[in-house]
Amino acid sequence: MASELAEQPVTRRELEEVYRAKALFDAHRDDPEFGYRLLADEARGVGEAMSDRTAWRIASANGWWSAFRKKRSKNDMKPDPAVHDDLCAVIDEHGRERHQFVASRANQRLLT
Numbered sequence: 869m870a871s872e873l874a875e876q877p878v879t880r881r882e883l884e885e886v887y888r889a890k891a892l893f894d895a896h897r898d899d900p901e902f903g904y905r906l907l908a909d910e911a912r913g914v915g916e917a918m919s920d921r922t923a924w925r926i927a928s929a930n931g932w933w934s935a936f937r938k939k940r941s942k943n944d945m946k947p948d949p950a951v952h953d954d955l956c957a958v959i960d961e962h963g964r965e966r967h968q969f970v971a972s973r974a975n976q977r978l979l980t
Contacts, residue, residue: 889926891916896927901935904928 888911895902895910902910908923927933956967 885926888916888918888922889930892923892926892932893930896932903934907932 891911891914892904892907894914895907899906899910904924904927905920907927908918908920911918911923954967956969958966958968960966
């Protein structure tokens with residue numbers, strides 16, 4: 869076991885990232901309403917220098933989000949239910965809704 873660890877030493881970059889993540893986590897635990905920019909400021913205050921982008925990358929990879937979220941934009945919302953009946957919808961043998969656009973005779977289905 870010890871020989872396996874000696875063959876794969878921890879790089880300086882990995883060690884720095886662990887210290888940065890610990891500083892961000894400590895700041896997040898103390899103030900969960902802080903976003904990544906304020907968390908980065910708190911980490912810089914205890915001596916872990918990093919950019920805001922690095923703080924965002926570490927925080928988002930670990931799922932550390934602010935307790936306050938921005939409102940969703942209009943484009944992020946789920947679509948409303950249809951306002952009219954779907955005349956082409958058919959339930960297949962597996963219980964799934966499919967759409968059938970084939971007519972058995974002329975002018976049977978008109979899509980407008």
